[in-house]
Amino acid sequence: MDETLTQGAQPGPAPQKGTVTQRAIEQIKALIAGGRLEPGQRLPTERDLAAQLGISRSSMREAIRALTVLGVLEARHGSGIYVTQLEAGDLLETFGVVADLSRGPRLVELLEVRRILESTATALAAARITPAQLAEVEKHLAAMNATDDPEEILAHDLAFHREIAAAAGNDTMAAILEGLSSRTFRARVWRGYQEEGAFARTRREHAAIHRALVAHDPEAARAAAAAHVGEVEQWLRAQLDR
Amino acid sequence: MDETLTQGAQPGPAPQKGTVTQRAIEQIKALIAGGRLEPGQRLPTERDLAAQLGISRSSMREAIRALTVLGVLEARHGSGIYVTQLEAGDLLETFGVVADLSRGPRLVELLEVRRILESTATALAAARITPAQLAEVEKHLAAMNATDDPEEILAHDLAFHREIAAAAGNDTMAAILEGLSSRTFRARVWRGYQEEGAFARTRREHAAIHRALVAHDPEAARAAAAAHVGEVEQWLRAQLDR
DNA sequence: TCAGCGGAGTGGTCGGACCACTATGGCTCC
DNA sequence: GGAGCCATAGTGGTCCGACCACTCCGCTGA
Known part of the structure; x- marks a missing residue:
């Protein structure tokens, strides 16, 4: 493997724009976008990469670390x-960071985005869900109703919606929803919401979503999911007004 | 500013999970999520931070670089x-990376997500848009129709939809749409699409969106926007099938 | 034949040195 | 006395060299 990835680049002085690390990040991204680096492929060593781009290993390591996160x-x-x-899962994992670091009005905005995507995903799922996938959904629904441990309920709640999103058949949308429902994000909002005795309402809403899935009724599923997320959204809005 | 950010942390041996850099990233994130670091606030120097967490400056720099990107x-x-x-704009800038590095079927998935969000954003905009915002939208619409330069058309096309997204009043949604419409992403798809003489159709669709905004008709706006993105989506689907 | 063991190669960490840039304060000059 | 310049300390940016921890693979010997 003596092939240099940077062959053909202009040999003149470096473009001098931004930091060398930022430049290295862009160059590696360009190599991937340009198809010279395929998914799963192994890159040259840090030392070789640094030498090829004419920068130190330290700077190259920062670039690699950035692309890693x-x-x-x-x-x-x-x-x-x-x-x-x-x-989708690889690239959208950072979406969870947004949810975890957002506060105040931005939480409402995130929930609004989730409501839009979740309702559409649930509608798609109603049309496409297979019996096996439906059984998986029902498993988490039953487990959710069989315990009083908030932690366990939250876990099955997450899994319930994750299975539905997966059944919608759009991995990208599922990955975004995963980020918007990241554990720490939901734990923060859910805690206060459920403390006000919303368990019963949540169960009713989950049951409504399930019924729509069984009936393969996309419009009913869309409405049920939108109402489900919307309830939390409205509660959070009210919290912020105080 | 002698206050250490890490006071109160367990003094025992480090948790030993993952790399020290990864640990540093999590700790800084936790400081922000926990409210000990406020937006806009200045952190201690790299050297001090490294000393406080007991790691080298090199590792701390990698952590900082990661959180920077x-x-x-x-x-x-x-x-x-x-x-x-x-x-939203700060944290969701990385969303453009996803769009730029996605290929094949994932491009269709991204367009599907964009169709869902864009149609909702356009509907919201129809209900809320102010005369000033509407004038801005019309400016880009006119500029788009007044030139034949593809580059200029693309720029005003992006601005057209950006203004509409801004008028929807949800910064988070606007930031996501910005990423999904990033210049390189659209340039890749648009190029082929417009080469097939889609200019006229695009103008008709933009006009329909504009009419709905003027009429403050959310449902018409939703339909027009969904059809607009859907056209590209279907074209891309057909391309992939060949 | 294969289990065990090395060594070469790789990413991970560290410490130090120096450069490039910014901000601050005092100084000069008007 | 005030405005503008400028030296300087402090900060992030870059580079280097060394060593550690881990993986992989080929060699060795039973």
């Missing part, structure tokens, strides 16, 4: 650096 | 490191 690259200790599969 | 921190050369305002 973005879900573009994956570093395996002792083995090498690899391009991820670039699937 | 995520839009959580901002480093100003010669001045210091600051927490961003943590607004």
